[in-house]
Amino acid sequence: MFSIYCPYCEEHREEDEFHAKGQAHIARPLDPESYSDKEWGEYLYFRDNPRGLHHELWVHATGCRKFFNISRDTLSYEIKETYKVGEQPHFTVNQDK
């Protein structure tokens, strides 16, 4: 079970309090009507499944109810960082150490 640092509450809390919401940084297209069916399908359904660093959206569901991001290693389950919505990760695939 994970121990997750909520960047809003500013403390570590148990995983029980959180919900995982899938891959982070997938912005809703500003003009959906200009998207082809294929493009819309990619936005809707296609997600990365990396072995290693992954950016995920989580919500502190039974805590502050805030959504935030986690950079997590899918192999070791190490959480490298958590950061607020709108912020960019410090850890990225190209320079993740």
Place this chain on the structure above:
Amino acid sequence: MNLKSMTQKNRLQAGGRIDRNQPVNFEYNGTQYQGFVGDTLASALLANGVDVVGRSFKYSRPRGIVAAGADEPNAVLQLGATEATQVPNVRATQQELFNGLVAKSTNGWPSTDNDLMSYIGKVGGRMMPPGFYYKTFMYPQSLWDTYEKFIRKAAGLGRSPLENDPDIYDHINHHADVMVVGAGPAGLSAALVAGRTGARVILADEQAEFGGMLLHSNEIINGLPAAEWVAGVVAELSKMDNVMLLPRATVNGYHDHNFITIHERRTDHLADLAPKGQVRQRMHRVRAKWVVLATGAIERPLVYANNDVPGCMLASAISTYIKRYSVVPGKELVLMTTNDRGYQAAFDWQDAGRKVVAIVDTRAEPTGACVVEAQKRKLKVIKGSAVIEVKGRKRVSGVVIASINAVGDRVTGNVRTLSCDTVASAGGWSPAVHLSCHTGSRPEWRDDIQAFVPGATVQQQLVAGAINGSYRLAACLEEGGHCGALAAANAGFGEQSDELLEVAIVDNEISESASMALFHIPHTQPTSRAPKQFVDYQTDVTAAGIEVATREGYESIEHVKRYTAMGFGTDQGKLGNINGMAIAAKSMNKSIPETGTTIFRPNYTPITFGAIAGRHCGELFDPKRYSAMHRWHVQHGALFEDVGQWKRPWYFPKTGESMQDSLNRECKAVRDSVGILDASTLGKIDIQGKDAREFLGRVYSNAWAMLGVGKCRYGLMCGEDGMVFDDGVTACLAENHFIMTTTTGGAARVLEWLELYHQTEWSELEVYFNTVTDHWSTLTISGPNSRKLLAELTNDIDLSGDSFKFMDWHAGTVAGVPARVFRISFTGELSFEVNVQANYGMQVWEKVFEAGAKYNLTPYGTETMHVLRAEKGFIIAGQDTDGSVTPMDLGMGWCVSNKKPFSYIGKRGMAREDCLKPNRKQLVGLKTRDPKVVIPEGAQAVADPKQPIPMTMLGHVTSSYYSACLGHSIAMGFVRGGLDKMGEAVYYPQPDGSVIEAEICSPIFLDPKGERQNV
């Protein structure tokens, strides 16, 4: 000494950590025995000379006790004096003895001593090669039921109780700075040093007494016998308020982010059933800053022919039984060893006054101090040789020994027989790396110790002592102290000073010579022809079996494991795995590290379901939610149904009524006069902010821009894929203030959905959400007399049709309390939803009934609500939708706006090519040809009932009821292209072979013009 304890023929007169003044009576396989306080079930059985404790899984061979701890593969017994207290999978080596303990061996039919299956096993040995189950029982599948009965009976893996567990279990959460696993020399040192820094320390050990191997060692620490040093350390630790000591507590799992689960057995040593008011077992859930693993090592047996005959044991287990329990499990010992450490068992045996027949050392020229000691003791040491085969069936009667070559893969001659009743084997040690592997870390092979040690990990973990391959006592103490200090310092306590590290000095450590890397003892015959050489006792895997697996092409150790079942037992191959890997490696001409290891997973030893469940069972399994009027419903005979966590009245049967009678009566009351529904459970979300209206327009499929204050509107909520996922009525309370209702089960999900879009996509909108579901009681008063009834309860709300229109809401006073009244209808009748503060709910409900008696006011439940809304063709999200239907599929295109400037959620999705196809499954009404027949919900529609199976399925029935008001059954369901098939017939084949015919119609069965509610 009384007669019974005289029968403990293997018990020594003095010594050990048992209390001879406290005899303990117990039963094993129907016979009464006696042991002492301090015994394990295994030591007591050995004291009484019980040789056979089970029959093997596949070949039904007699098996005896091999080990003295968690690694025991054979003495896995069924415990329990009563049906309710049955516990399977108990290792006799870990079960403390108590008065009245009842144990049974789990396999063996008709009895363990005389097992019929063994004759089949004996004959069938060659007919049951590895992969036997896998190959034989794959086909034909239809015979599996027959095979399974045979296998279950033969395998005898223990059984679960048939009655409810009467004991209490619980969970405790902890935070620790330093979690020390194992209280042997390394763990005790670590805990002591860490504890002295003031860090919060938890020290857990699976045994009743702390000390590990020190409880049976001859070593001297700081001038004291080791066990006395242990007592001193434990005394100091127990005085520290910052240290928690957990004996009888197995650390069973090491999970992500240093989360540790500990299985503590609090009363299993006292009685069959926990003493009244006491918790039998407890799961400790520990989040530790740093973990020190000091789990020790497990001795490896050697693999030789007939090495499973009772009397074949681990050398270290023999020392444990003699020194700790004062039990010598035999008369004449032959010891086979590849290393110096093994000699100790022979010395202990000799000191106990029994005969050591020979020490068989596989090394050609052993030179260590223990060899000198053996000579001093005048023990016969046979060098460069091995026990290649054991004689005997239910007990060892002798051994065949032979000279072997220097690498130990060939017998070189000199084959002869020795008479003995016990064979000890010492094949070196395997660090107990299990916990370190639980979080995905792979162990690393070390050639110098011929063993795997914990590998690199991302956990905040240190390892100390034998788990780290440091077998010398001084090294264990030093590493433990060092890790304890480091862990505490890392957690912010103390400084790593040398002063702290001086925990102990070992005074009598002896020097060791090199051990021999040997796992599989050769035989005069090839492995495939030699008598069985067991690798994994619990799953009956032999050296020959592993060779067959590799010969048949299973090269990955994970495949070998699955093919042979090696390591699949409840002991997870604690004894056999490394030997198996070595044999697989050798037969593939690879090294052990090249072959690799299998993965250990939680739990380290079997755990009860009770400990896993803790208090989360029965009433406390899941929270229950009740409306403020629940007590009234109970008093008026309501039956309840679960909707999410809510208990909702289902219907209110009167004496003698069937369910259908009740529904008919409740429905008619609403249509003819007035009924009342407790709708408090509907999700309610308070939405405020200057952009609240804009936000609603983006999350609902219909338009919200023009909704005035005092008005309500029904809305459909879709996902980005255009599929309906919730619905409900939202009212405009003020220009910047709305209240949204959701389905009862969907409330939490909808709130999270709104927050998701607000926080991640449209944070520029000023809008706030809050759940107010529990703040309001909702009384739905419905029926032609609802206005008259409500008028008697309010004098400040004008209920007339002109001033209080359909889809209006008014604030005012109802039954003397402030209320919001919504004129909305889910029944098709004139309806008012009265919302009052939840704490007034019951009072208002009762007042409504006082006034309603003259109108035959009838309470109705969810089932009547379902019938009434289905008569009107209203959907229930989640019943008539399943995440694959668009508003158009529901015939609800009227609830979709194409004029809104913002591309609301679902708009693009429902415009996808597939969503626009005309032949989609669409929701229609269904009228059966026979008006009395109600189609079962879920029934599949076909166009041609005579089509051979598999038939072409067109859709399914989602809602189906008998309508008393209409006098016939009604149903809603999906039919492919159904909206264009009005009047056509569809067929619903039933499991009994009959077919129900129905006509496709509008789902609005009653009052299509809506005249009943517009009055």
